[in-house]
Amino acid sequence: MSHALILLLALALDAVIGEPEALWKRLPHPAVLMGRAVGWSDRMMNHGHGRVVTGALVIGALTLLAWGAGSVIAWFGWPVELLAAAVLLAQRSLVNHVRAVADALSLSLEDGRKAVAKIVGRDTEDMDETRVARAAIESAAENFSDAVVAPAFWFLVAGLPGLMAYKMVNTADSMIGYRTPRHEEFGKAAAKLDDLLNWIPARLSALLLFLTRHCPGGWQIVMRDAKLHRSPNSGWPEAAMAVGLGVALSGPRSYHGEMRDEPFVNDNVRHEVGTTEIDDAANSLWRAWAALVGVVALVAIV
Helix, strand or coil, rough: CCHHHHHEHHHHHHHHHCCCCCCHHHHHCHHHHHHHHHHHHHHCCCCCCCCHHHHHHHHHHHHHHHHHHHHHHHCCCCCHHCCCCCCCHHHHHHHHHHHHHHHHHHHHHHHHHHHHHCCCCCCCCCCCHHHHHHHHHHHHHHHHHHHHHHHHHHHHHHHHHHHHHHHHHHHHHHHHHHCCCCCCCCCHHHHHHEEEEEEHHHHHHHHHHHHCCCCCCCCHHHHHHHCCCCCCCHHHHHHHHHHHCCCEEECEECCCCCCEEECCCCCCCCCCCCHHHHHHHHHHHHHHHHHHHHHHHHHHCC
């Protein structure tokens, strides 16, 4: 069975089932195992001189390990490969987490802060309603690329080994790819490799999000404002989401008690957002997912 057809079925299975909590309470999720491997490497090897080289060797070894594990799993046949791919896609769980912020925010601001803290890394204690909603929408856009489009892309390119390798790099970047005193050097290779692997998927995500919303002349804004983001990739789906919803995203935010004066994306429209816009963002995720399914189906036919 072709990679495209397996991926098509995996996308559908993930959309229907999502992340069964009962299963992952009994078994460690593959992403959790990857995180443990990254954490162990960080504790054992992130010390001494030459940490840039050490970090590069570590991410290289972990990526090869993930590739090998994917190859072994794929050897058992397409049904097992299909299940593994569905587990590593996260469309339904992403939508559920985004909608959970809207539901919590409709109860109280404090509930909204607690809900959004589960999906973003910034400080949430002093957020107002607009900042809570904006953070949820930005997370929706960025994670559509990282958790849905990029895994699908690398599965199409290299099957389950490619998907597993991508997830390992992406997990490492989320844990050690920061410009902090501890990880500036050790996590540099992981961050750069993640940027490279997400370069095409981020732009594909932006196209899917943009084309499934009627926004005449909006693509010029996406191309202009995507470059404002601190990340070479995350700005693309975020700008496309902002244009599609007709709201401003990004802007100042706090990390570890330090306020960063980030520029706004799509700045010339309304800045106030709330639960309605979060729900609209979740709907955009499903529209873009449907477009992705259409593209994969076309590849499968061809």
